[in-house]
Structures are given as C-alpha cells and as structure tokens.
C-alpha cells in the first residue's frame with residue numbers, strides 16, 4: 001500500500017459477495033476495508049441454497065465444515081392444489097459423491113448463518129466488517145478511487161469493489177446501466193417465522209384461486225420460511241396464520257416473525273462490470289429471480305474469481321488480468337438470468353417442475369473455455385481442457401490419503417504434472433506435483449486412477465490449475481517455456 005492511499009481495496013457491501021472477496025484478499029495479505037451501511041448484520045434466510053460448486057469455493061476458503069454443521073441437506077416436498085395432493089417428490093433428489101465431485105448436492109443454510117460463518121473466517125484472517133459506514137459518492141483518476149461516505153469523510157483506495165447489492169450506489173455513481181426488467185406484477189412476501197402445527201421433515205406448497213403459499217423448515221434453525229404470492233398479506237403472526245390456514249386448510253399457529261421481506265421479479269444485468277479502478281460484483285452486477293437459488297451462489301463465485309486477480313495485480317501482475325473478470329463472469333450471469341427466468345415462468349404456470357433443482361443448477365458445469373485466460377496447447381485436448389473446472393480426485397501423497405482439492409486449496413496456482421516429466425519448474429506462488437500411477441517419494445500417487453480418469457489423461461501432460469480451481473493452461477511436457485510465459489505475468493511479486 002502506498003502512503004497516499006488509505007487502503008488498497010475498498011469493498012462497499014458486506015453481504016456474501018463482499019465477505020468472500022474480503023477473505024480472498026485477507027488471506028493474500030492485501031490491505032482492504034470492508035464497509036457496510038447497515039448498522040447491524042443481516043438477519044434473514046434469503047439465499048439458503050448453497051450449490052455444489054459454491055461448496056467447493058467454501059471448502060477452498062476453509063469454511064465448508066462450519067457450513068455443513070450449520071445447515072442440512074434438501075428435504076422432500078408436497079404440493080397441493082385446492083386441497084388435493086398433486087405432486088410429491090424431492091426437489092433435488094440426492095446423488096452420491098463421486099471421485100471428481102465430493103459435494104454433489106445442494107446444502108441449505110440460512111443466509112444470515114452463511115454470513116456469520118464468513119465473518120468468523122474473515123476474523124481468522126485478521127479482517128472485519130465496518131458497520132454503519134455508507135458509501136455515498138466516488139471519483140477516480142488513474143491512480144486511485146476516492147469514496148465519500150455519509151459522514152462526509154473520504155476513503156482513498158487503489159481499487160473499489162461495489163458489492164453493495166441490487167440497488168448499488170457504486171453502479172449508479174458510475175452511471176452503469178442496469179439492463180433488464182422488474183416485473184411489478186410478480187411479487188411475493190417471504191417471512192422467517194416460528195410456528196407450530198407442522199413437522200420439519202418436508203416442505204409444503206398450496207395453490208388455490210390462482211395464489212400460492214409455501215412453508216419450508218429453515219435448515220439449522222427452529223424457524224420456517226413462509227411465502228405468500230401476494231404482498232398485501234400482513235407480515236405479522238396473525239396475518240401469516242390467517243393466510244396459511246386459508247391456503248392449507250390446516251390449523252397452524254404462528255408465534256413470531258423473525259424477518260420478512262417482499263421480493264419482486266427482478267432480472268437485470270449491469271452493462272459492464274468495470275470502470276477504471278472500480279469493479280462490480282454480486283447483486284450489484286446482476287439480479288435474478290430467486291427461483292433456482294442462483295443469486296448468492298453467483299455472487300460468491302464472482303468474488304472468488306475476482307479476489308486472486310485483484311491481489312495479483314496489486315502485487316504487480318499485468319492489469320489485463322482484471323479485464324478477464326468481466327469476460328469470464330458476464331456470460332455466467334447471462335446464463336443464470338436465463339435459467340432463473342425460465343424457472344420463474346414455470347412457477348407462474350404453477351408447474352411443479354419449478355421446484356425441481358436439477359443438475360443445471362449446481363454450477364459445476366460453468367467454465368471459461370474460450371475466455372482470455374484459457375490456453376489449451378495440446379494437439380488432442382482431453383475431456384477436461386483449459387477453462388474447465390478442475391475436478392477433485394482422492395490420491396496418496398507419501399502414503400497419506402489426500403484429495404486434489406486439498407492440494408489446490410489456498411492462494412497458490414497448482415501444476416499437475418501427469419507423468420512427472422517436468423521436474424524443476426519452481427516459481428513462487430506455484431505448487432507443482434508430479435502425478436503418477438506408481439508411488440514415488442514426494443509425488444502424487446494416483447493409486448485408484450481417479451485423477452487420470454477424471455482429467456481424461458492417458459499420456460504425459462501438464463495441467464495448470466488457477467487459484468480459483470479452473471484449468472488455466474494445458475500442454476505437453478515440452479511446453480514448459482510456454483507455461484512460464486503464460487504464468488509469469490499473472491503472478492505478481
């Protein structure tokens with residue numbers, strides 16, 4: 001950090017996106033400030049579905065065990081129409097783990113808990129959230145960004161990240177258009193309540209006279225999340241009891257409303273993610289309907305993509321690395337908007353398929369093939385190629401069981417040297433591992449062949465895994481000079 005700046009990175013907004021970004025910077029020793037205009041931490045369920053790819057991100061950050069302890073897996077659901085059972089099933093039928101996918105099912109944790117866990121991790125890295133600090137305006141030049149706060153003081157930073165949600169002040173201050181639509185005719189009340197009269201082993205939904213109500217146990221708590229397809233239901237115990245009993249025909253009692261909010265069918269995408277030294281991430285860059293539960297997951301992965309790049313650029317890496325953030329993440333957000341919009345249409349049509357969380361929601365198939373950082377040098381690329389998610393595999397290292405994901409976890413790049421032919425590539429910020437079918441001291445022993453199978457490798461190959469777990473570069477053993485030329489500008493000091 002230079003003396004003329006107050007900090008290297010100012011992050012506006014300490015929701016899941018801002019918190020993950022702060023963890024990413026903190027564990028790389030980058031100076032930052034994470035400010036939030038709220039005077040107390042968010043207390044609602046909102047994004048409770050953590051999809052498989054996001055669990056992998058959380059494992060990389062070292063918080064997945066805490067999140068698993070704080071939540072639960074998916075539960076079955078019953079749907080009634082005018083009192084008649086019309087659908088019963090599992091919105092996301094659990095599937096077994098495989099060597100390449102250790103967390104194949106969505107995991108449910110209320111968003112306020114996820115944020116608590118992230119704040120604890122951040123504290124472990126020496127960081128914290130500054131509450132009651134609102135960014136009001138900003139200006140920038142080619143050296144720094146100056147943010148003006150609500151109390152009139154200023155913070156000068158080398159970069160600013162707007163992780164300040166759908167109504168982003170940062171996005172508006174930059175004049176970046178938020179393209180899309182808000183459908184004011186589709187609104188719903190959502191409330192976390194304490195109620196009695198229902199078990200916690202399934203979710204229930206009732207439609208009647210063109211209206212929809214649902215109740216879902218909120219994992220890891222004694223609360224239930226109630227939704228009402230109209231926003232004029234009183235969010236009080238009496239108002240919600242009256243609504244639920246009318247829709248369900250049951251005799252439920254609502255004792256306490258813990259949190260409530262009205263959501264609108266919003267589908268918008270910022271026209272760009274970067275303006276000079278300012279970047280947008282999470283809901284500030286894209287908002288989608290909650291159908292499919294993609295919003296928080298996408299924001300967390302934005303931050304995971306941006307964090308290592310920002311840290312590297314601050315350490316002297318090529319600035320162009322920052323442009324790859326929008327190039328990679330914008331198409332992902334476009335896909336998420338399409339998907340959640342399609343599910344919202346199904347919900348409007350009262351089609352039970354709207355509740356089904358199929359594999360297209362798990363975000364494991366997202367990739368950056370063809371993007372600015374994906375360089376595939378092999379004449380005959382394997383099934384997993386540059387730009388793809390690098391799969392996991394159980395292997396042995398000096399006789400001890402270890403997973404490739406454990407080797408990837410942390411702020412470094414990882415070279416998987418299938419065949420062990422490139423000994424001697426040593427660069428700071430790079431962990432290189434020979435991956436062999438036979439045991440050799442210091443090498444990864446692919447004892448079951450899962451690494452070779454998972455990556456589709458049947459001949460010597462070098463695969464370079466980025467800090468965020470995607471394959472950046474893939475080549476043959478003779479391509480070492482090319483690998484260095486790829487990696488060096490991205491490392492920083």
Ligand SMILES: Cc1cc2nc3c(=O)[nH]c(=O)nc-3n(C[C@H](O)[C@H](O)[C@H](O)COP(=O)(O)OP(=O)(O)OC[C@H]3O[C@@H](n4cnc5c(N)ncnc54)[C@H](O)[C@@H]3O)c2cc1C
Pocket residue numbers: 012013014015016017018035036037038042046047048049050111133134135136163164165166168169170190263281282283284290292293294295296297298299
């Ligand atoms: C009903 C509902 C259900 C949902 N279900 C899911 C789901 O199952 N799965 C999923 O992935 N997503 C879901 N989402 C979406 C998810 O909640 C959001 O995508 C997620 O909260 C976005 O995180 P974020 O950190 O980008 O923004 P936010 O969580 O909105 O955080 C932004 C933060 O910025 C702060 N802020 C705002 N302006 C300023 C300023 N000027 N200065 C400083 N701080 C500021 C705010 O106080 C806030 O803390 C759901 C949303 C809703 C409404």
